[in-house]
Amino acid sequence: MVVELISVGTELLLGNIVNTNACFLSQQLAAIGMSVYYQTTVGDNEKRLQGTLKEALKRSDIVILTGGLGPTKDDLTKEVTAKVLKKELVEDKNTKKRIKEYLGKSHYGEITENNWKQAMIPEGALVIDNDNGTAPGLVVGSEDGKKVILLPGPPNELIPMFKEKILPILKESSEEIIYSEMVKVAGIGESRVETEIADLIQNQSNPTIAPYAKTGEVHLRITAKAKSEKEAKKLVKPIVEELKKRFKNAIYTNKEEENLEDALVRLLNKHDLKVTTAESCTGGLIAGRLVNVAGVSEVFNQGLVTYSNKAKRKLLDVSKSTLKKYGAVSKQTAKEMAVGAAIFTNSDVAVAVTGIAGPDGGTEEKPVGLVYIGCYVNEKTVVKEFRFNGNRNKVRELTVVHALDLLRRTIIENYE
């Protein structure tokens, strides 16, 4: 099955927004074994949109268009699709009712005449209700058995609609079952991950292993095709087991929806540990990641941003002689920061970071990118030195991921 993506919107052509929809859809389609050969972005322009859709229908089985389903005259995606597929637009009563209810609930004020444009659908189209907006999704068939799928542009409407309602339809159009699992690895570089599994990836066909590199993380998606889900799971299982054997503690989850901070907070909850943070170069971003997790309050009371030496001394009791002898960016300071943070906040475990994020402040001996991460766990302290590449932002992002990961690993080593 070859799928083609067309993103519609002048705001994309002006660089007003980044096209995250194309990335999301491509990843989702790859996960169910569908091939995407082209992604095209066009503006809200009838002629160019028509040409692009016609071309796409020549070379692909399914065309997914996103955006251009709004109530204004500029929004042309549905009209152009109907024209290309030679369908009339007719009013869909259910959609009209749903729009009325939706707009009533969200206090958008008066419903204007052009809202009803969104209730018009190409004759015979399958209507996909939108739970987060007014524009419905639509699946329209062509004379030669191809499918055109129209989805709303805003990601908060598109993503749930695709996952909950379009994906099941696409899976149906395949005779085989596609089943995939995710294994997420942190704290190891992409190239090392790929080297470690080169033998598994080589000549793979079913299941396949696809690595996705994230900042400081690699996500491995294992996908199998089979005639039943049971059979597909059976193909995936030994690969997941093999990955667990090879990467051990570096794997922080094999749950699709769980991210690194979720895994850490789960671990803290499991062992009933209160955590705190002491941040210098990351200035609050580690605490910010912890607070991503709804319900983190069970294990996280407070964090400290100690940017200056004065703050490190006052709040964390880092000794004057340590700062003088080794400097603020040193193994010794990171250690004292972690211990001090745990004591000051009366926490069981602590993570502390100090480093040179740049662009200034680097020396030959202590270059930009040098970071020390200290963890206080079970009354012991572990400190690791890192040398990150990249600009200020990149160094800080990598520091955050490695800090969360080092704390996670240290807890496992001490408690499991």
Added chain:
Amino acid sequence: MVVELISVGTELLLGNIVNTNACFLSQQLAAIGMSVYYQTTVGDNEKRLQGTLKEALKRSDIVILTGGLGPTKDDLTKEVTAKVLKKELVEDKNTKKRIKEYLGKSHYGEITENNWKQAMIPEGALVIDNDNGTAPGLVVGSEDGKKVILLPGPPNELIPMFKEKILPILKESSEEIIYSEMVKVAGIGESRVETEIADLIQNQSNPTIAPYAKTGEVHLRITAKAKSEKEAKKLVKPIVEELKKRFKNAIYTNKEEENLEDALVRLLNKHDLKVTTAESCTGGLIAGRLVNVAGVSEVFNQGLVTYSNKAKRKLLDVSKSTLKKYGAVSKQTAKEMAVGAAIFTNSDVAVAVTGIAGPDGGTEEKPVGLVYIGCYVNEKTVVKEFRFNGNRNKVRELTVVHALDLLRRTIIENYE
């Protein structure tokens, strides 16, 4: 001038990475008055890339291809371009020398034979040296006077190359001078900004005003075309003055490169004010934004993440009766947090936030999205109530922007 973008890379079609290059280039091109009608993404596939480039050359004056310039056999962009434009590939001595020096310096280990592939260029092409990698940029002319521009895919190579070396070439190919200025507004919604300037935008032609919506901010780009820069500046100036009159303090900068935290830190420096933060629902993200600014240490010593009531009481001295009577998410608590943070850290000004980021914890009276931001400035406290829409992440992002902005405005009102 019509420019078309082709992004080359199977990793884009697999959804492995988001196509930020297309967004960056589109924005840059719009800023110099060039039109982009199509952005296409294709994989590292000879036939499909060839077809896409041929089609693009039919309908556009300039085609910019990004990616696929690496040293491996998969990388085909240069080879396909040469074929389509009927040019031979020849070795460029200067590039070979530069690659040798570059790889020598960065300790990449042995230089392998395929590195020299990157020194091959289409006959007669203009070579653009890459200061951040091995693949050179290339500008190749077609028989009918069109231009094909090849740029490396990694953003840290592409962005500086485009800004420093390609932009001047593109500007030259236009007879007119395009000049633009940016006015950045915070704390006002996009629709209100658009309403306020509807009369300026309507029937505009030269200069134009283009609004770009960011989280909690709107950036307005004013662009003029003229025969000289002086003339263009003269066209832009009255619009900028008019915007300043209309938006007053809501404008935080008219410098292209300055962001909200830069503007705030500049203001703190100007008035010699030490700042601190006390964060509940944002959990460190405000401090994290401040620490984005290199050299923030002059005005920022420490910040506090006080997620629990206990921490609010212990560190910020929020009174037990306030928490009991009004709750942690209240005007009164925000006020006491701001004052307490300034006292505890001995700072001149403080910003404090407390709110319900969701998804849980909301009630009819205090729904998800309710946030109080308190600022302590010049021994006075200002507290504002906000009701944000969106998921946990969105609520937190909006809180961060509005907190930085409220502190900025309060300082201006007190000190300027």
